Amino acid sequence: MRQAQDGSRRPDEETALLAESPERKPVKTPTPLPKLQIFILLLMQLAEPITSQCIYPFINQLVRELDITGGDEKKVGYYAGMIESLFFATEAMFIMQWSRLSDRIGRKPVLLTGVGGLCVSMIFFGLSKTFISLVLSRCVVGMLNGNIGVIKSMMAELTDSTNLAQGFALMPVMWSLGATVGPLIGGQLAKPADRWPTVFSHPFWQIYPYFLPCAASALFSATIFIIGLLFLRETVPKKSSRKTVRFLDDYRTPKPSTTPVCALLTRPVLWSIANYAALAFLEIAYRAIQPLFFSTPIALGGLGLPPSTIGGILGSFGIMDGVFQALFFAKFVERWGQKRVFLLGMSMFIPLFLLYPIVNVLAKANGMSCLVWALIVLQLALLVIMDMAYGCCFMFVTSAAPSRRALGATNGIAQLAASVVRAIGPAGSTSLFALSLDRNWLGGYGVYAIFTALSCAFMLFSLPLPQRGWRDDDDEL
Numbered sequence: 001m002r003q004a005q006d007g008s009r010r011p012d013e014e015t016a017l018l019a020e021s022p023e024r025k026p027v028k029t030p031t032p033l034p035k036l037q038i039f040i041l042l043l044m045q046l047a048e049p050i051t052s053q054c055i056y057p058f059i060n061q062l063v064r065e066l067d068i069t070g071g072d073e074k075k076v077g078y079y080a081g082m083i084e085s086l087f088f089a090t091e092a093m094f095i096m097q098w099s100r101l102s103d104r105i106g107r108k109p110v111l112l113t114g115v116g117g118l119c120v121s122m123i124f125f126g127l128s129k130t131f132i133s134l135v136l137s138r139c140v141v142g143m144l145n146g147n148i149g150v151i152k153s154m155m156a157e158l159t160d161s162t163n164l165a166q167g168f169a170l171m172p173v174m175w176s177l178g179a180t181v182g183p184l185i186g187g188q189l190a191k192p193a194d195r196w197p198t199v200f201s202h203p204f205w206q207i208y209p210y211f212l213p214c215a216a217s218a219l220f221s222a223t224i225f226i227i228g229l230l231f232l233r234e235t236v237p238k239k240s241s242r243k244t245v246r247f248l249d250d251y252r253t254p255k256p257s258t259t260p261v262c263a264l265l266t267r268p269v270l271w272s273i274a275n276y277a278a279l280a281f282l283e284i285a286y287r288a289i290q291p292l293f294f295s296t297p298i299a300l301g302g303l304g305l306p307p308s309t310i311g312g313i314l315g316s317f318g319i320m321d322g323v324f325q326a327l328f329f330a331k332f333v334e335r336w337g338q339k340r341v342f343l344l345g346m347s348m349f350i351p352l353f354l355l356y357p358i359v360n361v362l363a364k365a366n367g368m369s370c371l372v373w374a375l376i377v378l379q380l381a382l383l384v385i386m387d388m389a390y391g392c393c394f395m396f397v398t399s400a401a402p403s404r405r406a407l408g409a410t411n412g413i414a415q416l417a418a419s420v421v422r423a424i425g426p427a428g429s430t431s432l433f434a435l436s437l438d439r440n441w442l443g444g445y446g447v448y449a450i451f452t453a454l455s456c457a458f459m460l461f462s463l464p465l466p467q468r469g470w471r472d473d474d475d476e477l
Helices: 035-053 056-065 073-105 107-126 131-144 147-158 164-189 211-231 248-252 267-295 307-336 338-347 349-366 370-386 388-400 404-439 446-462
Strands: none
Touching (some): 056 073, 073 147, 073 267, 147 164, 164 388, 267 307, 267 338, 267 349, 307 338, 338 446
16 A cells, blocks of 8 residues: 555555445445356356366276276275376466466456366366376366366456355355266266166277266366357457557556566465465365265275265255355355354364264264264265355455456466365375375374364464455455
């Protein structure tokens, strides 16, 4: 902030995008959301969870069948986690470039590139028969996909302070819908030759038993690509093509077209990103362990469930989460503020990780009893509450942006941080799962003690966050 001649404070690059007004402004009537554009934007977001999570029900079985582990059941977690991490590792390498590019050429072409990359990658994944081909297909989709940061920027540009919570509340809903449809596709369409032998009798389906779910998710991405190409409108204003008179000083002191990265790293941005990264790390670690826990035999610390059942469980969470976020998230934020809702969500990781060993102990004692299934449902309910933290994080990051022209770059930095920890999370958590079993840490449950401790520690990151965002009016800089 700089001091003006009249004593007032003028905004600069250190000022949060939605800077707080010195006087309390009257409550505004919410602006109607641009429904068509937001609907198309959310459809483009939906493609990512469908394509990423459709592999979860069968990825561990695929690793076993390709004989990547050499028959060692305890090593499945290492390789499955590595495959899941590769998408985020390559995304971390390119996400910032895509976000800054969207500030220059527009959001639409970047979004279309990402959706197209999802389609191509899933086709290659379904045709993969070696570990190397699986790795390459996941790397391609991560390299081409910079969508989520750009989608957040576009959502902020389509909304204002009166309907920002409503807009961002829809993003977890679409992710939940994808988390429902994706695992259902992966679980129900895997190995179609075994499930529907009269329809899928061609030898192709025996050679490529997981191509059908991959092709279904790729078809969805292709459909979204066409819809976005035809109907999505650009939100970044185009530069004027008219010729203008330029003076000598214009050539001597060229103006940068983008905000320098160092100018983006203000205190609000850094704390918002730190909390987003902590949330993303714990969430991706939990989600990587979840299908591994479900598929691992009971004697080795899991539940020994088949891919179809795993897909049904993961799909059930998506339904519960989508309904809950749509009905209650905006109301909770309006009543209690972003910080309290965020803390509530983060605190759910403690019982979420602690329930894993309890469920396994009960399964070892009594098999898949009603109590075991009740605790699985309880885990899903706690996961729904946890998911509210994401909507709050999106709002913190958006309101912390130094300026409107830096919105894409700010979301790009946030997504870069999230991609880095998400690259570490799956491989780290599944490796700890395998190590806990192999070295018998705390009876094989050491991984859950580690992540419970991390959950407690990461909650300290939220202390500097404001109660209701870095601010909530629409001052243009």
